[in-house]
Amino acid sequence: MASSIRVRATSRGDTTEVQALVQHPMDSGFVKNARGELIPPHFIQRLAIEHDGKPVFVADWGPAVSKDPYLKFAFKGGKAGDELKVSWTDNKGATDQLTTKIQ
């Protein structure tokens, strides 16, 4: 089973640009299926990105975030070869994480 996370982090001088894509249904709990039944809420509540063990980006997400969310940000510091860890936890307690190296 492939990971639910895709990350690309590139060092640009004294900043690092990070792009990430997470595969997740992000069901809001307000949408009905074809039979007219409510699809129960199922969404990522917390997403964290750590650089060498120190959080650089922490997001508290809710039901309003789109399916398969994409995010892009930059932070100061970081150099090629440093480790970057991305992890998420959803409202059902499921979790996934991925560690990658800055390019």
Next chain:
Amino acid sequence: MPRSILACAAALLLTAVAAPARAAEAAFKAAYASAEAANAEAGKLRNQWTTAVAALAAAKKAAEAGDFDKATSEARKSEQLSRAAIFQADEQKTNWKLMEIR
């Protein structure tokens, strides 16, 4: 508002006089049958309109709820739409060429 009064009146009529109700049902059955036939013909030409199909379903639903006036009018609407679809399909049998890039 007038609609609900009408519905009340219709309901009263239904209980009071059985004959007009039967007439309304007969009118619906005739309208529905010809709407169904027109829809089938459009289907044969592979050109049904979603609106015609939706009106046909609405007619059936109204009839099941006992509202034959509404059912008849939906069935007639469906038939008219299907007739237009049939006309369109027949006319396009040759006229599609007018749009072709040459």
Next chain:
Amino acid sequence: MTGLAMAAALIAAPSFAAPAADAPDPAADLKAFQKYFRDKFPKVKFEDFVNGPYSMDEGLYRQWKEKEEFPPYEFALDLGKELMAKPFGNGKTLADCFPNKGVGIRQDYPYFDTEQGKVVTLELAVNQCREANGEPPYSYVKDEMAAVTAYMAFTSRGKPFDVKIPDDPRALAAYENGKRYFYTRRGQLNFSCATCHVQSPGERIRAEVLAPALGILNAMPIYRSEWSGMGTTSRRFTSCNSQVRGVPLKPQDEDYRDLEYYLSYVSNGLPISGPGARP
């Protein structure tokens, strides 16, 4: 002598013109079709037509370039690759059904199968393979089917469409039927495929920019933000039909396969760019 020849030509002309216009000539169609779009959009590079609305609108083009750095169809590509190699109950795989294991072959589909006597699209070939090996077919519109065709398109990127019409009257009839379907108006809105994708590419329909018919299938399957998911050629055809208020045919109906045959043929020479990402 010349006078006589002229007179003969004059007499021949009226009786000759009508059948000539009707005689199927795919090569001439292709030329006229591609010329129409080149003339209509002199600024668009020929190979850019495969990028649909992005070739028509500069702002969209820049947004798309950014999106392509991290495309939304990435997960589908991984799933497609996995499904191609996953063994069926009998130990064979989907890849075994295709030439070169399904890699780099998208540009050869659809083709006319002289044995089956019909047009075989990539999507149909995938399900024929599954059924021949005792597996249930995929849904034609999305999910696994989109993932598998996305992977095949991705490995064929840059290869020019190479759809052939064999010397078989049935193949020519299928081509003609596809052309008829493309130009036939249908639905309550009285639109044909050509109304949007020939007459009005680059124009807006609600918030969207219409894609040109030329090269439109090169980008299939597509991730549409509107669907928040992947969709196949079948999905595009059926949803186009319902948008003009016509009841769509079943996916991979003969008319749809013929339409794909026609539309792919007239885009011959343009590179495969799928899977695409569309708003």
